[in-house]
Amino acid sequence: MKVFLWRAAVLVAAILIWEAAAAPLNPILYIRPSSLPGAFVRMWRVPELPPLSEHLWLTLREILVAFGLAIAAGLWLGFLLGLRRSIGRIYEPLLAALYAIPSVVWYPSLMLFFGLGPASKIAFGFLLGFFPIVLAVLAGIRQVPAPLVTVAVSMGARPAAVFRKVMLPAMASTMVGGLRAGLALSVVGVLVGEVLGARSGLGYVINYAYGLLMTAEYGVLVVLVAGAVLAIDGAGALLEARVRRWAG
């Protein structure tokens, strides 16, 4: 209880300090928290900003497609490398080396291939979301106790049953963790793509508001998007906890 009070106090103090610090400064550069509610109301009516719901919907679809592709490719490659040990020993280090590259270096090339439309954002979101999923599947497979598999096979379990009854429970929580990290990175990938160069989508609107120096509106959008991202991640955390309980 005391902890919760302290947390709330920290948040309130941070907002108050920000407000006080920004008050004497240029309101266009230093967005005051108290200017956000007004901007939130204004934002839906100003003709300068493109209609938000369309852009929001486009961004959501980009994220869903990117994440879907990342799941499919990530699970496939993860199981391929994890179950065929000889292939895994050869290609896992190469994959790990790719993971060490700051991902944004790929973006200009993707922009060149796919243009400024949604395709380059989906490709980047896919690329970012793909790695944590592969790595989680590989880590998950390593966690499966080998004796359990041996026992199940020797007792006559079919491969499908071994997979479902032995492997999946043992690797479930790691895999869900990887999926959660993959979703977060897919979201980041799509947003980064939209901010760096796009003609539509939430990132574009954010950039647009900033370009028009409508910084209060920009601030509102940032707070809303950040809140949505945290909410999605929170839902993912709940799901992860549930799976962890199921897998025991």
Next chain:
Amino acid sequence: MGRLAVIGWQALSLAGLVLIWQAAGRWGWVDPLFVPTPAQVASALVGTAGEALPRLGDTVLKAVIGYGLAVTLGVTAGLLIGSRRMLHDVAMPYVVALYGIPKILILPWIALIFGLGLSTAVLNAALFAFFPVVLMVAAGTRDVDPTLITVATSMGATRWQIGRKVLLPAVLPSVLAGMRIGMVFAMLGVLLAEMFAGNRGMGFFMQRLAVAFKAPELFAATAVVSVLSIAVVLSLEHLNQRLGRWR
């Protein structure tokens, strides 16, 4: 399969990939406007080296400054948060939330205040690298076995001795892990800032090559940054292992 065989297969696969790629360009399976052949990329690498190297140096300099900031502040904050229970309980949700928020959202604002130059890129790098370092170090510090400290104290160790002989070796792995992750994030932050609002550096250069449809040069620049990052991360990992032996 022995270690040598694994390396052999890796080299063979990479060489095969380059050959297929060259063949694909050569026989027109892919549009050369978008996918240049490895030979073209190699010659572009030589051709742009003069322009690319100073830009790479610029980017690395910014990344190192931002990284230094992030590691100094991040390790300090991580040690504090990890060692004080109340502080941990109060601050941790905020650290996790700030870590989770896509930092790209704040980049336009940083660029607005700090302009196109060095400080925007450095700040963005520090912002990207700070939170993963804090999380790693805080988690590592929290996991230090308290009985180690109790035993050392009861055996009459001074605070300084406990810090050097007990805490430092116990916390070091997570600090090093944080430093390794921080390096990638710092590079990411700098490149992103340069791509978004830069007029120098590798990120700006790559973005410009993409817009100008100079695919061979772009591939060459991408390869240079990638190889550099992999080399840095691998050498940090190597250092990590050597320090592990010292422990």
